[in-house]
Amino acid sequence: MSLKRVVLLLLFACSLQMAGAQGKYQWKEATSGGYTYKYISNDPMKARLYTLKNGLTVILSVNNKEPRIQTLIGTRAGSDNDPKDHTGLAHYLEHLLFKGTSQYGSLDWAKEKPLIDQVSNLYDKYNKTVDPAARKAVYHEIDSVSGVAAKYAIANEYDKMMSGMGAQGTNAHTWVEETIYEEDIPSNAIDKYLTVQAERFRDPVFRLFHTELEAVYEEKNRGLDNDGRKVYETMLAALFPTHNYGQQSTIGTVEHLKNPNLKAIRQFYNEYYVPNNMAVVMAGDFDPDYVIKSIDQKFSYMKTTPVKEYKPAPEAPIKAPIVKEVFGPDAESIDIAFRMPGALDTKSNIVLGVMSSILQNGKAGLLDLNINKQQKVLNASANSMSLKDYSILSLSGKAKQGQTLEEVKALLLGQLDILKKGEFDETLVKAIVNNAKLAELQGLESNNNRATSMMDGFIKSKGQNWAYDVAYVDDMSSVTKKQIVDYANKFLNDNYVIVYKRKGEDKNIQKVEKPVITPVEVNREAQSAFLKKISAIPATPVKPQWLDYEKDIQKTTIGNTEMMYVQNKDNGLFRLYYRFDMGNWNNKKLALAAQYLQFLSTDKYTSEQISKEFYNIACNFxxxxxxxxxxxxxxxxxxxxxxxxxxxxxxxxNCKPNEEALASLKGRLQKSRADSKLNKGAIMKGVVNYAMYGAKNPFNNQLSQAELDGVTATELTSILHELPSYKHTIIYYGPEPLATVAADVKKLHPLPAAFKEAPAAVKFAKDNQAKNQVLFADYDMVQTEVNWLRNTDTYDPAKTGLIMLFNSYFGGGMGSIVFQTIRESKALAYSTYAYYSSPDKKGERYSTVAYVGSQADKMNDAVVGMNELLNDVPRSDKLLETAKEGLKQDIETERITNDGIIFSYLAAKKLGLNTDIRKQVYEAIPGMNFGDVKKFHDEYVANKPYTYCIVASEKKVSLDDLKKYGEVKKLTMEEIFGY
Structure with a gap:
């Protein structure tokens, strides 16, 4: 059972009672609006499962919390279904389904089609050509014809349509058994959305293929720089020597990526993108009768086609541990994985889910109490992953200072021995169920969780196991200790794969080389007739809702402090906050004290008992x-x-000093700090902070080694004991009336007669970028990461609307100028963006931030490309109108609810505001034009000095090249991290 599936099933399993599921959750049938659907009795999502005449599955769940809908369109085909000689094909296809059809994405389909066909034939020829010189000649021809074809293409027209209707989170993903297309749309955009999607899957055109192919190359190379991904793929390959789970990586092999075949991709589309293999899932604010009728009408053109299921041969049992090693620059770790029965074995999956939670649940599991709580390793975890044919149970760990991975292995396997002997409290099962109740209540609020759970059910069993999914928590409560022990003894023996992630050079990396690509047209101003048709579809206006902080938040006084309150009218969950106006800038030891608390006992409870007590009552702190x-x-x-x-x-x-626990914490912290210096993401964050604030900055405002060594247990417990005596605000979100909860808090939370004055805070001021500079950090990687940084003026609320529009238009998404130019036209990067970053505090300064992650040999081109955009913003009135409409729709359909209301108020207060600034932004949108955007760009972005933050390998990047951008300063890890 995958981590995803465990979480989702816990979120959405139905029962809040401890009674058995039998009889409570039954398949029922109903008819409404002329359509018959199935449902499960007592399903809290009230999911309706329809099967249309052509076999298309539709699953709907209504949630009126906000006027938005999470939509997923999925096909039961992923990398498992890739041909053996074309791995990565399903993933390629996912990318191409954003490129349009004959109806949109084209200026003149009649002229474009022969060129698209020619490109397809050339790729077929390229795929079959072996001689390097001949391949180069064919690719030159591909590049040439693609450039001509691109003159008729409208890049990102799909994204423009979705942005224009107010969609958010436009994305897709491919995995072993699925390809899912994701949108979060306003409730009034249903007709627009369904019209676009029906056309999208009717007959997709594989245009702009060679630039998109380069984006996939970039994605592959990014994966080669990700040690965690390499460990995952190595683990799968060893667990599944026969099954495609292990034999076909989702993104594909380097050899196959270099030899794509558009005809093979079209054949895959024809075989698997058929209605009886697909589902449309929607969760949110809509009329299900109207929606099912609309889906039926829009997708009725699809014809049922037999689908060849992937039927793997059974894997032979693993009879002895299989040991693998992975090398790379990141910190060392160990993973131990067991092959388990698949998701369709529902009885096994219930026991596996409970057993996984007994191993680790974040509070009272065996790893939580016996390993993490006692600080025996740097960290340890257990996860389960569920796929149709097999599930995986994995244990992971990182060594603390002076510890070997082999020692971590012994500790992890030791917990399995405890499990197999049944040396755990049987009441833990009840606590697991109670916490599942908590998770389901939280999860029901999210349309994304609902939709993902329903789609997961379709991918695994076409929805046939939905009754099992709904009854999951009830079924968990019936699992006995004996079943868990028997199950563990049956499946958890010497039949595992162990992957050691070692620090060192990976000599097996085979990079996907950069082909020569001539930048192509993106035709920003062009619009197809189809886009105009979509824009003309009527949409009932949604009235925006503004927060009125005076009315939406109730306040009262408790002792000498204020309590802010918003009632939870949806369920029985509460959140209570004590919020202090001091932090690490006031005392660098605060974070350490907060971390230390989890290891401390009191005169009444051990630290293990404290964790158990909270877990048993389904609460947390x-x-x-x-x-x-x-x-x-x-x-x-x-x-x-x-x-x-x-x-x-x-x-x-009452927490008591524990010198032994502090010594262990210091050792683990030292190891964690050392590991951070091996992580490229942490390094880049530090370099950007250095550029923004200078040598002394918030990122490296850390305890020095001497300061850390000098911290005592008594000192940290004193910080904890004294914390409530400093000024703080009390915040409550929950079902109880204000008067009741105020009385309870007054009784339970002692307050001092007068608050202590907080220590003075360290001040960090943003630097001025007087001239171009390069901050460089060396890291052994295939890719090159480049960030641009420039600090500008101080915060001005009057500029908020223009800044939001500028970001959306210029570099904030897939339809933006930056993405279209850097990725779509020039194929220089998989990931790129640029935006004007707003401060969170009155008096602080804005920053211009830009980013490109590219192959090292494309870095210079990528820097030139971004600099051109930073210095001269291209004009596209159509794109600007799309950005304005999308921003307007976002605000109209955004609902700030629950305790989010209070935190919105606190954020506004920090900026010196006392009203909901969204109203000001909304009213300003219609009056903004390109002249405003251009003036803003010229004043704050163009032709200014920048600091270039570059993380790359000195073996692949020339320091002489970097000097072209500005004076180069190579940062040491100590300068970056402060220790």
């Missing part, structure tokens, strides 16, 4: 320190509010 604030959060089921708050107050007031 956390203490976290950011730069300027510290937050205590207590959450869970309202019925256990008093117990949870009382327990936390006891812990914070």
């Amino acid at each position: 956390s203490v976290s320190a950011t730069n300027e604030n510290t937050s205590i959060v207590i959450s869970g089921l309202q019925e256990n509010f008093d117990k949870a708050v009382t327990l936390f107050e006891h812990v914070i007031a």
Whole structure:
């Protein structure tokens, strides 16, 4: 069972009772609006499952929380279904389904089609050509004909249509058994959305293929720089020597990526993108009778076609541990994986789900209490992943300082021995079910969780196991200790794969080389007749809703502090916050103290007992320190509010110093800090902070080694004991009335007669970029990461609307100028963006930020391409109108709810505002034009000095090349991290 599936099934399993599922969750049938559907009794999502005449599955769940709908269109075909000689094909196809059809994405289909056919034939020829010189000649011809074809293409017209109707999260993904297309649309865009999607899947055109192919090359190369991905693929290959799970990576082999075949991709589309193999899933605010009728009308053209299912031969049992090693620059780790029965074995999956939670649940599992709580390793985890044919149970760990991976392995396998002996409390199963109740209540609020769960059910079983999915929590409650022990002894022996991630050079990396690509036309101003048709479809206006902080938030006084309150009218969950106006900038030891708390006992409870107590009542607490604030959060089921708050107050007031725990924490922290220096993402974050603030910055505002060594257990517990004596605001979101909860908090949360004054905060001021500069960090990688950084003026709320429009138009999404130019036209990067970053505090400064991640040999071209855009913004009135309409739709359909109302108020207050600024932005949108965007760009972005933040390998990037951009400073890890 995949981690995704475990979480989703816990979120959406129905019962809140401990009674058995039998009889409670039954298939039923109903008819409404002329359509018959199936459903499961007592399903909290009230999912309707339709099968249309052509075999198309439609699954609908209504949720009126906000006027938006999460949509997924999926096909039960992924990399498992790729031909053996064309791995990566399903993923290629996913990319191409954003390129349009004969109806949209083209200026003149009659003229474009012969050129598209010619490109397809040339790729077929290229695929069959072996001689390097001949291949180069064919590719030159492909590039030439593609350039001519591109003159008739309208790049990103799909994205323009979706943005124009107010869609968000436009995306897709391919995995072993699925390809899913994702959109989050406004409720009034149903007709527009369905019209576009029906056309999208009617007869897609594979245009602009060679630039999109280069984007996939970039994606592959990024994967080669990801040690975690390499470990995952190595694990699958060893677990599944026969099955395509292990033998066909989703993105494809380097050899196959270099030899694509458009005819093979078309054949794959024809075989698997058929109605009886596809589903349309929608969760949100809509009339299901209207929606099913519309889907039926729009997709009735699809014809049922027999689908050849992938039927793998069974894997031979693993009879002895299989040991693998992966090398790379990131920190060392270990993964141990077992092959388990697949998702269609529902009885096995229920036991596996419970067993996985017994191993780790974040609080009271075996790994939680025996490994992580006792700090025996840097960190350890257990996960389960569910696929149709097999599931995977995996244990992962990282070594602490002075520890070997072999020692971590022994500790992880030792927990399996405990499990197999049944040395765990049987009441843990009940606690797991109680926490599943909590998760389901939280999950029902999210349209994305609903839609993902329903689609997952379709991919695994075409929805036939939905009753099992709905009854999951009830069925978990019936699992016995004996079943778990028997199951563990049956499946968890020496039949595992172990992957050691070692630090070192990966000598097996085979990079996808950059082909020569001539930039192609993107025709920004062009619009197809189809796009105009979509724009003309009527949409009932949605009235925006503004927050009125005076009315939407209730306040009262408790002792000498304020309590802010918003009622939860949806369910029985609460969240209680103590929010302090001090953080790491006031005391660098605050974050360490917050981390230390989880390892401390009191005079009444051990730290293990504290974790168990919270888990048993389905509640939780956390203490976290950011730069300027510290937050205590207590959450869970309202019925256990008093117990949870009382327990936390006891812990914070009575935690006792533990020198041994602190020594272990310091050792783990030192190892974690060392590991961060091996992580390219952390390195780049540090380099950007250095560029933004200078040598002393928020990122490297860390305890030095000497400071860390000098911290005592008594000092940290004193910080924790004294924390409630500093000024803080109390925030409550939950079902109880204000007067009731205020009285409870007053009784349970002792307040001092007067608050202590917080230590003075360290100040960090953003730097001025007086001249171009390059900050360089060396890292062993295939790709090159480049960030541009420039600080500008101080915060001005009057500019908010224009900044939001500029970001959307210029570089904030797939339809933006930056993405179209850098990726779609020039094929210089898989990932790229640029935006004007707003501060979160009055008096602070804005920053211009841009990014390109490219192959090292394309870095110079990518930098030139981005600089051209930073210095001269191209004009596209059509794109600007799309950006304006999308921004307008976003605001109209956004609903800030729950405790989000209070945090919106606090964020506004920090900026010096007392009203919902969205109203000001919304009213300003109609009056904004390209002249405003151009003036803004010229004033704050164009022809200015920038600091280039570059993380790359010195073996692949010339420092002389970097000097062309500005004075080069090579940063050491100590300069970046502060230790």
